[in-house]
Amino acid sequence: MSNPKEIKKRILSIDSVIKTTEAMKMISIVKLRKSKELLLHTKKYSESIEQLFQHFMFSWNEKLENIQDNKYFFSSGKNKLFIVITSNRGLCGAFNSLIFDKIHRHIQENGYLKNDCIFFSIGKKGFDFLSRKYNMYENKKKIPNNFTYEYKDVIILIKKLIKDFLSKKFNSIYLIYNKLKTSLFQQIIIEQFLPIIFHENESSKKSSNYSILEPSKEEILDYIIPKFLSVKLFKSLLESSTSEHTARMMSMHKATESASDIKKNLMLNYNKERQTSITKEILEIISGLEALSETN
Incomplete structure (x- = not known):
């Protein structure tokens, strides 16, 4: 005894x-409320941008394969870039480990060669794990540590990614992040970021029959696609942030x-x-x- x-x-x-633990739980609750509110507004904005993008694409009477300026929709090469969104801190349960397991399974199931896969981590935990096993994007620790969830940082990153993609440095770019389904269940999302996968929508197609575009379609495309990709990445960051705060809140509870x-x-x-x-x-x-x- x-x-x-x-x-x-x-x-x-x-x-x-x-x-x-109670203090950390309360902090996570406050951050979760802010993240959910910002995510809600961003989703509405993202839907509007996506509808505008679909409207614009259907106003193009030619088939996508025949468009001269199709650089955002087709690519060549073998290198694949994976943008992995993780947390900067721990104490959030299996939030990060589930992403790492998903990456390992995804590479094996698709038969990707290890040298053809390049990773960029938004989040220190992801950088610490991935840098020991895989090739990392040319940015060292600067961006993963200093990267914030502000839209201005997303715009800077998107400009660099588009430049590298158009110069055929990467064949394709994928996003990997946590998405909150319920308070007890999170889903790991792997979605193609570039080249853009265009889904036909009949309502958008019908509403775009008489569109008049000014200036040229190519100029509009070069303007609207970076905006479309920036909002998409920003929404993914907020989805991951919401999942992270939920996971940490549950872990502290x-x-x-x-x-x-x-x-x-x-x-x-x-x-x-x-x-x-x-x-x-x-x-x-x-x-x-x-x-x-x-x-x-």
């Missing part, structure tokens, strides 16, 4: 753990419950030890009184 003083020290340390259970067990042991020590002292006092009465 442990000493009551040692048990009391452990109880005090568990109390500090409970305070820490479970940690608080586990610490509370440990504290209850320690309190029971402390009371037992305290009761045992008190009983022992009483027995010693009684035996001492009996010894004195016998001597008298």
Whole structure:
């Protein structure tokens, strides 16, 4: 059995753990609300941009294969760039490890050669893991550590990615991130970013029959596609951020419950030890009184 003083020290340390996990849980809740609100607005804006993009594409009477300026929709080469969105901090359960497992399975299932896969991590945890196993995008630690969830940073990154894609440095670019389905379930999304996959929409097609485009279609395309890709990446960042805060909130909630259970067990042991020590002292006092009465 442990000493009551040692048990009391452990109880005090568990109390500090409970305070820490509860504080981190509350911080995650506040950040989650902000992230959800921003994601909601971004989704609405993203839908509008996507509808505008579809409207523009269907106003082009030629087939996509016959468009002279089709550089955003077709590519050549073998290198593939994977943009992996992870967290900068830990204590968020299996948020990051699920992404790493998904990457490993995706490469094996599609038969990609390791040298043909290049990774760019938005998030320190992803950079620390991927840099040990795979080829990284030319940006070292600067962008993963300093990259924020601000739209201006996304625009800078998109300009560089488009430039490298058009110069045929990459055959294709993919996004890998966590998307929140429910508060208890997250889905790992792998979607093609470039070249753009264009899905036909009958409503957009009907509404675009009499569109008049000014200036040229090529100029509009060069303007609208970076905007379209920037919003898409920004929405993915917010999806990942929302999932991260949810995962951390749940992890801290479970940690608080586990610490509370440990504290209850320690309190029971402390009371037992305290009761045992008190009983022992009483027995010693009684035996001492009996010894004195016998001597008298």
